[in-house]
Amino acid sequence: MSEISRANPPRMARLLLTGAAGGLGKVLRERLRPYADVLRVSDIAALAPAEGKHEEVVPCDLADKAAVDALVAGCDAIVHLGGVSVERPFEEILEANIKGIFHLYEGARRHGVKRVVFASSNHVIGFYKQSEAIDAHAARRPDGYYGLSKSFGEDVAQFYFDRYGIETVSIRIGSSFPEPANRRMMSTWLSYRDLTTLVEKSLFTPSVGHTVVYGVSANRDVWWDNSAAAHLGFEPQDSSEVFRAKIEAQPPVAPTDPNAIYQGGAFTAQGPFGD
Ligand code: NAI
Ligand code: 15L
DSSP states (O other), rough: OOOSSSOOOOEEEEEESSTTHHHHHHHHHHSGGGEEEEEEEEOSSOOOOOOOOGGGEOOOOOOOHHHHHHHHHTTTEEEEEOOOSSSOOOOHIIIIIIHHHHHHHHHHHTOOOOOEEEEEGGGGGGBBBBTTEEEEOOOOOOOOOHHHHHHHHHHHHHHHHHHHOOOEEEEEEEEESOOOOOOHHHHHHHOOOHHHHHHHHHHHSOOEEEEEEEEEEOSOOOOEEEEEEEGOOOOOOOOOGGGGGHHHHHOOOOOOOOOBBBBBGGGGGOOOOOO
């Protein structure tokens, strides 16, 4: 698609941002404001107060179906970041991520929401080796309960498109932080600028059906091929290369370390919990 004009941005009446108190939520709360008359921000954690009449703050636990239904009512589109964002015991993931995404799409169906941008994760394919190159059609290989929940989320997105026509872009985010923290993230890093562009394109590109796209910057060594999502026109502008000297000054990683073997890195070796 053509570039989205930030000087004269496309607008909708009300956009919902879940997970707005989190790391990426705080970033996107600032950057998505121009795209809606009202940005409704939500989280289970404390949120900064609404900034004027163009924001609504709606606390909500994604595990609470009735609360999520009320949260979604009146929204044109949803950017869904909320949930447990790391590997945790299954019961925690079940409530926030698995029940949470079901509640979100049920609300979307009931209230006529047309578009969802889902923060999926590279951990749906985390058990591929770093020596492998994959695209969005590669069979999923989740690397834990967290990856399983994101894999389920992508299936929910596909189902609600096939059955109800609700369109979704599932962004398999790599590692989106101010800068890469280790050698693996030299490949998986997604800058906040590229994240923002990808979310914008995911919101406004027409006819996306259910599109799966890897959220990764233009790093030197990327494992993920986004040709299946070419219709989004996502062209990342940043690269982890500017951090290479800093990262390579870190102690070397043993070749037997999951961080050096698997695309999902250390997530592949976490849990099970409580045995
Ligand atoms: P984060 O952990 O900082 O933010 C997640 C937010 O969800 C938190 O503010 C948390 O309070 C909220 N949340 C948790 N359980 C909830 C519940 N039951 N009800 C309502 N809200 C709940 O994570 P971050 O880094 O901001 O990531 C945002 C999204 O992107 C997450 O879904 C994460 O899985 C996904 N993602 C992030 C990546 C990254 O590199 N930052 C990589 C891949 C995926
Ligand atoms: C994720 O899915 C996590 O939410 C994030 O905290 C990072 O660990 C990231 O993946 C990653 O793989 O680096």
